[in-house]
Amino acid sequence: GENVKTKSKLVNQNLIDFLSTTNGRLVASLVREFLEFFDLDFxxxxxxxxxxxxxxxxxxxxxxxxxxxxxxxxxDKKSPLLSEIMRLSKVSVLKSESPTPT
Amino acid sequence: GENVKTKSKLVNQNLIDFLSTTNGRLVASLVREFLEFFDLDFxxxxxxxxxxxxxxxxxxxxxxxxxxxxxxxxxDKKSPLLSEIMRLSKVSVLKSESPTPT
Incomplete structure:
Protein backbone atom coordinates (compact mmCIF):
# COMPACT_ATOMS: atom_id res chain seq x y z
CA GLY A 1 0.00 0.00 0.00
CA GLU A 2 2.03 2.91 1.27
CA ASN A 3 5.27 1.21 0.39
CA VAL A 4 7.37 4.26 -0.32
CA LYS A 5 10.01 3.47 -2.86
CA THR A 6 13.05 5.30 -1.58
CA LYS A 7 14.84 4.29 -4.73
CA SER A 8 12.44 6.26 -6.89
CA LYS A 9 14.51 9.36 -6.33
CA LEU A 10 17.22 7.69 -8.36
CA VAL A 11 14.97 6.99 -11.30
CA ASN A 12 15.91 9.45 -13.98
CA GLN A 13 12.94 9.36 -16.33
CA ASN A 14 14.38 11.88 -18.77
CA LEU A 15 17.48 9.78 -19.15
CA ILE A 16 15.52 6.55 -19.41
CA ASP A 17 13.42 8.04 -22.19
CA PHE A 18 16.50 9.34 -23.91
CA LEU A 19 18.22 5.97 -23.73
CA SER A 20 15.16 4.30 -25.20
CA THR A 21 16.05 5.85 -28.56
CA THR A 22 18.84 4.71 -30.85
CA ASN A 23 20.25 8.20 -31.12
CA GLY A 24 20.07 8.66 -27.39
CA ARG A 25 22.07 5.51 -26.80
CA LEU A 26 24.61 6.64 -29.36
CA VAL A 27 25.00 10.04 -27.74
CA ALA A 28 25.37 8.46 -24.30
CA SER A 29 27.90 6.02 -25.70
CA LEU A 30 29.83 8.90 -27.23
CA VAL A 31 29.87 10.67 -23.88
CA ARG A 32 31.16 7.52 -22.26
CA GLU A 33 33.77 7.10 -24.97
CA PHE A 34 34.97 10.62 -24.16
CA LEU A 35 35.36 9.68 -20.49
CA GLU A 36 37.16 6.48 -21.42
CA PHE A 37 39.34 8.18 -23.98
CA PHE A 38 40.76 10.51 -21.34
CA ASP A 39 40.95 7.82 -18.66
CA LEU A 40 38.51 9.65 -16.42
CA ASP A 41 38.21 6.55 -14.28
CA PHE A 42 36.74 8.23 -11.25
CA ASP A 76 41.64 10.23 -35.66
CA LYS A 77 43.04 7.95 -32.99
CA LYS A 78 44.29 10.91 -31.03
CA SER A 79 40.83 12.35 -30.50
CA PRO A 80 37.69 11.24 -28.78
CA LEU A 81 34.93 10.38 -31.24
CA LEU A 82 32.96 13.45 -30.25
CA SER A 83 35.67 15.55 -31.86
CA GLU A 84 35.06 13.68 -35.10
CA ILE A 85 31.34 14.21 -34.78
CA MET A 86 31.92 17.91 -34.24
CA ARG A 87 34.21 18.05 -37.24
CA LEU A 88 31.61 16.35 -39.40
CA SER A 89 28.87 18.50 -38.03
CA LYS A 90 27.54 21.49 -39.87
CA VAL A 91 27.95 23.38 -36.66
CA SER A 92 30.58 26.01 -36.98
CA VAL A 93 32.30 27.58 -34.09
CA LEU A 94 31.14 31.13 -34.37
CA LYS A 95 32.88 32.56 -31.39
CA SER A 96 36.07 31.58 -29.75
CA GLU A 97 35.94 32.15 -26.02
CA SER A 98 39.63 32.89 -25.98
CA PRO A 99 41.20 34.26 -29.15
CA THR A 100 44.70 33.50 -27.84
CA PRO A 101 46.70 34.67 -30.85
CA THR A 102 50.30 33.54 -30.72
CA GLY B 1 65.91 16.58 -5.45
CA GLU B 2 63.97 13.38 -5.12
CA ASN B 3 60.82 15.23 -4.36
CA VAL B 4 58.34 12.75 -5.78
CA LYS B 5 55.23 14.50 -6.89
CA THR B 6 52.50 12.18 -5.78
CA LYS B 7 50.05 14.43 -7.50
CA SER B 8 51.63 13.79 -10.89
CA LYS B 9 49.56 10.67 -11.29
CA LEU B 10 46.53 12.93 -11.47
CA VAL B 11 47.95 15.05 -14.27
CA ASN B 12 46.14 14.05 -17.38
CA GLN B 13 48.33 15.40 -20.15
CA ASN B 14 46.09 14.17 -22.96
CA LEU B 15 43.17 16.00 -21.48
CA ILE B 16 45.21 19.11 -20.77
CA ASP B 17 46.35 19.18 -24.39
CA PHE B 18 42.81 18.60 -25.59
CA LEU B 19 41.45 21.39 -23.44
CA SER B 20 44.08 23.75 -24.77
CA THR B 21 42.20 23.83 -28.07
CA THR B 22 38.97 25.69 -28.73
CA ASN B 23 37.30 22.62 -30.16
CA GLY B 24 38.47 20.52 -27.24
CA ARG B 25 36.94 22.92 -24.78
CA LEU B 26 33.74 22.91 -26.75
CA VAL B 27 33.57 19.13 -26.81
CA ALA B 28 34.27 18.94 -23.08
CA SER B 29 31.63 21.58 -22.46
CA LEU B 30 29.15 19.58 -24.53
CA VAL B 31 29.92 16.49 -22.47
CA ARG B 32 29.35 18.47 -19.32
CA GLU B 33 26.12 19.90 -20.71
CA PHE B 34 24.96 16.31 -21.27
CA LEU B 35 25.68 15.46 -17.63
CA GLU B 36 23.91 18.60 -16.48
CA PHE B 37 20.99 18.10 -18.80
CA PHE B 38 20.22 14.75 -17.22
CA ASP B 39 20.94 15.92 -13.69
CA LEU B 40 23.78 13.45 -13.28
CA ASP B 41 24.88 15.24 -10.15
CA PHE B 42 27.01 12.47 -8.74
CA ASP B 76 15.40 21.40 -28.97
CA LYS B 77 14.95 22.14 -25.31
CA LYS B 78 14.12 18.52 -24.63
CA SER B 79 17.46 17.24 -25.81
CA PRO B 80 21.04 17.66 -24.71
CA LEU B 81 23.05 19.73 -27.17
CA LEU B 82 25.01 16.69 -28.27
CA SER B 83 21.83 15.35 -29.83
CA GLU B 84 21.63 18.51 -31.90
CA ILE B 85 25.26 18.17 -32.90
CA MET B 86 24.60 14.58 -33.95
CA ARG B 87 21.56 15.65 -35.92
CA LEU B 88 23.54 18.32 -37.71
CA SER B 89 26.42 15.98 -38.29
CA LYS B 90 26.97 14.24 -41.56
CA VAL B 91 27.34 11.08 -39.57
CA SER B 92 24.54 8.70 -40.28
CA VAL B 93 23.59 5.88 -38.04
CA LEU B 94 24.35 2.91 -40.20
CA LYS B 95 23.42 0.18 -37.83
CA SER B 96 20.89 0.10 -35.11
CA GLU B 97 22.03 -2.08 -32.24
CA SER B 98 18.49 -3.03 -31.44
CA PRO B 99 15.96 -2.89 -34.27
CA THR B 100 13.06 -3.07 -31.81
CA PRO B 101 10.22 -2.89 -34.29
CA THR B 102 6.89 -2.25 -32.64
Missing part, protein backbone atom coordinates in the same frame (compact mmCIF):
# COMPACT_ATOMS: atom_id res chain seq x y z
CA UNK A 43 34.05 9.85 -13.32
CA UNK A 44 33.31 6.55 -15.06
CA UNK A 45 32.98 4.82 -11.71
CA UNK A 46 30.08 7.14 -10.97
CA UNK A 47 28.74 7.61 -14.49
CA UNK A 48 28.05 3.91 -15.03
CA UNK A 49 25.88 3.33 -11.97
CA UNK A 50 24.20 6.71 -12.25
CA UNK A 51 23.16 6.05 -15.85
CA UNK A 52 22.26 2.45 -15.09
CA UNK A 53 24.74 0.94 -17.50
CA UNK A 54 24.16 -2.71 -18.06
CA UNK A 55 20.80 -2.46 -16.39
CA UNK A 56 18.93 -0.22 -18.78
CA UNK A 57 21.30 -0.53 -21.70
CA UNK A 58 24.85 -1.32 -22.62
CA UNK A 59 27.29 1.22 -23.88
CA UNK A 60 28.99 0.62 -27.12
CA UNK A 61 32.71 0.76 -27.07
CA UNK A 62 34.74 2.96 -29.42
CA UNK A 63 35.31 0.35 -32.11
CA UNK A 64 31.63 -0.45 -32.29
CA UNK A 65 30.71 3.21 -32.30
CA UNK A 66 33.10 3.86 -35.16
CA UNK A 67 31.42 1.03 -36.98
CA UNK A 68 27.90 2.20 -36.19
CA UNK A 69 28.62 5.76 -37.18
CA UNK A 70 30.45 4.83 -40.35
CA UNK A 71 33.53 6.67 -39.17
CA UNK A 72 36.08 4.00 -40.02
CA UNK A 73 38.17 5.90 -42.50
CA UNK A 74 37.90 9.25 -40.84
CA UNK A 75 38.77 8.45 -37.31
CA UNK B 43 28.91 12.16 -11.99
CA UNK B 44 29.35 15.93 -12.17
CA UNK B 45 30.71 15.98 -8.64
CA UNK B 46 33.55 13.77 -9.87
CA UNK B 47 33.82 15.05 -13.44
CA UNK B 48 34.58 18.61 -12.42
CA UNK B 49 37.55 17.92 -10.16
CA UNK B 50 38.85 15.14 -12.41
CA UNK B 51 38.88 17.43 -15.43
CA UNK B 52 40.19 20.35 -13.39
CA UNK B 53 37.26 22.60 -14.08
CA UNK B 54 37.90 26.16 -13.06
CA UNK B 55 41.57 25.40 -12.69
CA UNK B 56 42.55 24.58 -16.25
CA UNK B 57 39.48 26.00 -17.93
CA UNK B 58 35.88 26.92 -17.38
CA UNK B 59 33.04 25.05 -18.92
CA UNK B 60 30.55 26.96 -20.92
CA UNK B 61 26.97 26.56 -19.91
CA UNK B 62 24.23 25.52 -22.32
CA UNK B 63 23.12 29.01 -23.27
CA UNK B 64 26.66 30.07 -24.08
CA UNK B 65 27.29 26.87 -26.01
CA UNK B 66 24.16 27.41 -28.07
CA UNK B 67 25.45 30.87 -28.79
CA UNK B 68 28.95 29.73 -29.63
CA UNK B 69 27.75 26.95 -31.90
CA UNK B 70 25.17 29.07 -33.65
CA UNK B 71 22.43 26.70 -32.61
CA UNK B 72 19.95 29.29 -31.42
CA UNK B 73 17.11 28.62 -33.78
CA UNK B 74 17.59 24.89 -33.98
CA UNK B 75 17.80 23.94 -30.38
Missing amino acids: TLAVFDPETNIGKDFKYRERSKLIDALGLTELT | TLAVFDPETNIGKDFKYRERSKLIDALGLTELT
Whole structure:
Protein backbone atom coordinates (compact mmCIF):
# COMPACT_ATOMS: atom_id res chain seq x y z
CA GLY A 1 0.00 0.00 0.00
CA GLU A 2 2.03 2.91 1.27
CA ASN A 3 5.27 1.21 0.39
CA VAL A 4 7.37 4.26 -0.32
CA LYS A 5 10.01 3.47 -2.86
CA THR A 6 13.05 5.30 -1.58
CA LYS A 7 14.84 4.29 -4.73
CA SER A 8 12.44 6.26 -6.89
CA LYS A 9 14.51 9.36 -6.33
CA LEU A 10 17.22 7.69 -8.36
CA VAL A 11 14.97 6.99 -11.30
CA ASN A 12 15.91 9.45 -13.98
CA GLN A 13 12.94 9.36 -16.33
CA ASN A 14 14.38 11.88 -18.77
CA LEU A 15 17.48 9.78 -19.15
CA ILE A 16 15.52 6.55 -19.41
CA ASP A 17 13.42 8.04 -22.19
CA PHE A 18 16.50 9.34 -23.91
CA LEU A 19 18.22 5.97 -23.73
CA SER A 20 15.16 4.30 -25.20
CA THR A 21 16.05 5.85 -28.56
CA THR A 22 18.84 4.71 -30.85
CA ASN A 23 20.25 8.20 -31.12
CA GLY A 24 20.07 8.66 -27.39
CA ARG A 25 22.07 5.51 -26.80
CA LEU A 26 24.61 6.64 -29.36
CA VAL A 27 25.00 10.04 -27.74
CA ALA A 28 25.37 8.46 -24.30
CA SER A 29 27.90 6.02 -25.70
CA LEU A 30 29.83 8.90 -27.23
CA VAL A 31 29.87 10.67 -23.88
CA ARG A 32 31.16 7.52 -22.26
CA GLU A 33 33.77 7.10 -24.97
CA PHE A 34 34.97 10.62 -24.16
CA LEU A 35 35.36 9.68 -20.49
CA GLU A 36 37.16 6.48 -21.42
CA PHE A 37 39.34 8.18 -23.98
CA PHE A 38 40.76 10.51 -21.34
CA ASP A 39 40.95 7.82 -18.66
CA LEU A 40 38.51 9.65 -16.42
CA ASP A 41 38.21 6.55 -14.28
CA PHE A 42 36.74 8.23 -11.25
CA THR A 43 34.05 9.85 -13.32
CA LEU A 44 33.31 6.55 -15.06
CA ALA A 45 32.98 4.82 -11.71
CA VAL A 46 30.08 7.14 -10.97
CA PHE A 47 28.74 7.61 -14.49
CA ASP A 48 28.05 3.91 -15.03
CA PRO A 49 25.88 3.33 -11.97
CA GLU A 50 24.20 6.71 -12.25
CA THR A 51 23.16 6.05 -15.85
CA ASN A 52 22.26 2.45 -15.09
CA ILE A 53 24.74 0.94 -17.50
CA GLY A 54 24.16 -2.71 -18.06
CA LYS A 55 20.80 -2.46 -16.39
CA ASP A 56 18.93 -0.22 -18.78
CA PHE A 57 21.30 -0.53 -21.70
CA LYS A 58 24.85 -1.32 -22.62
CA TYR A 59 27.29 1.22 -23.88
CA ARG A 60 28.99 0.62 -27.12
CA GLU A 61 32.71 0.76 -27.07
CA ARG A 62 34.74 2.96 -29.42
CA SER A 63 35.31 0.35 -32.11
CA LYS A 64 31.63 -0.45 -32.29
CA LEU A 65 30.71 3.21 -32.30
CA ILE A 66 33.10 3.86 -35.16
CA ASP A 67 31.42 1.03 -36.98
CA ALA A 68 27.90 2.20 -36.19
CA LEU A 69 28.62 5.76 -37.18
CA GLY A 70 30.45 4.83 -40.35
CA LEU A 71 33.53 6.67 -39.17
CA THR A 72 36.08 4.00 -40.02
CA GLU A 73 38.17 5.90 -42.50
CA LEU A 74 37.90 9.25 -40.84
CA THR A 75 38.77 8.45 -37.31
CA ASP A 76 41.64 10.23 -35.66
CA LYS A 77 43.04 7.95 -32.99
CA LYS A 78 44.29 10.91 -31.03
CA SER A 79 40.83 12.35 -30.50
CA PRO A 80 37.69 11.24 -28.78
CA LEU A 81 34.93 10.38 -31.24
CA LEU A 82 32.96 13.45 -30.25
CA SER A 83 35.67 15.55 -31.86
CA GLU A 84 35.06 13.68 -35.10
CA ILE A 85 31.34 14.21 -34.78
CA MET A 86 31.92 17.91 -34.24
CA ARG A 87 34.21 18.05 -37.24
CA LEU A 88 31.61 16.35 -39.40
CA SER A 89 28.87 18.50 -38.03
CA LYS A 90 27.54 21.49 -39.87
CA VAL A 91 27.95 23.38 -36.66
CA SER A 92 30.58 26.01 -36.98
CA VAL A 93 32.30 27.58 -34.09
CA LEU A 94 31.14 31.13 -34.37
CA LYS A 95 32.88 32.56 -31.39
CA SER A 96 36.07 31.58 -29.75
CA GLU A 97 35.94 32.15 -26.02
CA SER A 98 39.63 32.89 -25.98
CA PRO A 99 41.20 34.26 -29.15
CA THR A 100 44.70 33.50 -27.84
CA PRO A 101 46.70 34.67 -30.85
CA THR A 102 50.30 33.54 -30.72
CA GLY B 1 65.91 16.58 -5.45
CA GLU B 2 63.97 13.38 -5.12
CA ASN B 3 60.82 15.23 -4.36
CA VAL B 4 58.34 12.75 -5.78
CA LYS B 5 55.23 14.50 -6.89
CA THR B 6 52.50 12.18 -5.78
CA LYS B 7 50.05 14.43 -7.50
CA SER B 8 51.63 13.79 -10.89
CA LYS B 9 49.56 10.67 -11.29
CA LEU B 10 46.53 12.93 -11.47
CA VAL B 11 47.95 15.05 -14.27
CA ASN B 12 46.14 14.05 -17.38
CA GLN B 13 48.33 15.40 -20.15
CA ASN B 14 46.09 14.17 -22.96
CA LEU B 15 43.17 16.00 -21.48
CA ILE B 16 45.21 19.11 -20.77
CA ASP B 17 46.35 19.18 -24.39
CA PHE B 18 42.81 18.60 -25.59
CA LEU B 19 41.45 21.39 -23.44
CA SER B 20 44.08 23.75 -24.77
CA THR B 21 42.20 23.83 -28.07
CA THR B 22 38.97 25.69 -28.73
CA ASN B 23 37.30 22.62 -30.16
CA GLY B 24 38.47 20.52 -27.24
CA ARG B 25 36.94 22.92 -24.78
CA LEU B 26 33.74 22.91 -26.75
CA VAL B 27 33.57 19.13 -26.81
CA ALA B 28 34.27 18.94 -23.08
CA SER B 29 31.63 21.58 -22.46
CA LEU B 30 29.15 19.58 -24.53
CA VAL B 31 29.92 16.49 -22.47
CA ARG B 32 29.35 18.47 -19.32
CA GLU B 33 26.12 19.90 -20.71
CA PHE B 34 24.96 16.31 -21.27
CA LEU B 35 25.68 15.46 -17.63
CA GLU B 36 23.91 18.60 -16.48
CA PHE B 37 20.99 18.10 -18.80
CA PHE B 38 20.22 14.75 -17.22
CA ASP B 39 20.94 15.92 -13.69
CA LEU B 40 23.78 13.45 -13.28
CA ASP B 41 24.88 15.24 -10.15
CA PHE B 42 27.01 12.47 -8.74
CA THR B 43 28.91 12.16 -11.99
CA LEU B 44 29.35 15.93 -12.17
CA ALA B 45 30.71 15.98 -8.64
CA VAL B 46 33.55 13.77 -9.87
CA PHE B 47 33.82 15.05 -13.44
CA ASP B 48 34.58 18.61 -12.42
CA PRO B 49 37.55 17.92 -10.16
CA GLU B 50 38.85 15.14 -12.41
CA THR B 51 38.88 17.43 -15.43
CA ASN B 52 40.19 20.35 -13.39
CA ILE B 53 37.26 22.60 -14.08
CA GLY B 54 37.90 26.16 -13.06
CA LYS B 55 41.57 25.40 -12.69
CA ASP B 56 42.55 24.58 -16.25
CA PHE B 57 39.48 26.00 -17.93
CA LYS B 58 35.88 26.92 -17.38
CA TYR B 59 33.04 25.05 -18.92
CA ARG B 60 30.55 26.96 -20.92
CA GLU B 61 26.97 26.56 -19.91
CA ARG B 62 24.23 25.52 -22.32
CA SER B 63 23.12 29.01 -23.27
CA LYS B 64 26.66 30.07 -24.08
CA LEU B 65 27.29 26.87 -26.01
CA ILE B 66 24.16 27.41 -28.07
CA ASP B 67 25.45 30.87 -28.79
CA ALA B 68 28.95 29.73 -29.63
CA LEU B 69 27.75 26.95 -31.90
CA GLY B 70 25.17 29.07 -33.65
CA LEU B 71 22.43 26.70 -32.61
CA THR B 72 19.95 29.29 -31.42
CA GLU B 73 17.11 28.62 -33.78
CA LEU B 74 17.59 24.89 -33.98
CA THR B 75 17.80 23.94 -30.38
CA ASP B 76 15.40 21.40 -28.97
CA LYS B 77 14.95 22.14 -25.31
CA LYS B 78 14.12 18.52 -24.63
CA SER B 79 17.46 17.24 -25.81
CA PRO B 80 21.04 17.66 -24.71
CA LEU B 81 23.05 19.73 -27.17
CA LEU B 82 25.01 16.69 -28.27
CA SER B 83 21.83 15.35 -29.83
CA GLU B 84 21.63 18.51 -31.90
CA ILE B 85 25.26 18.17 -32.90
CA MET B 86 24.60 14.58 -33.95
CA ARG B 87 21.56 15.65 -35.92
CA LEU B 88 23.54 18.32 -37.71
CA SER B 89 26.42 15.98 -38.29
CA LYS B 90 26.97 14.24 -41.56
CA VAL B 91 27.34 11.08 -39.57
CA SER B 92 24.54 8.70 -40.28
CA VAL B 93 23.59 5.88 -38.04
CA LEU B 94 24.35 2.91 -40.20
CA LYS B 95 23.42 0.18 -37.83
CA SER B 96 20.89 0.10 -35.11
CA GLU B 97 22.03 -2.08 -32.24
CA SER B 98 18.49 -3.03 -31.44
CA PRO B 99 15.96 -2.89 -34.27
CA THR B 100 13.06 -3.07 -31.81
CA PRO B 101 10.22 -2.89 -34.29
CA THR B 102 6.89 -2.25 -32.64
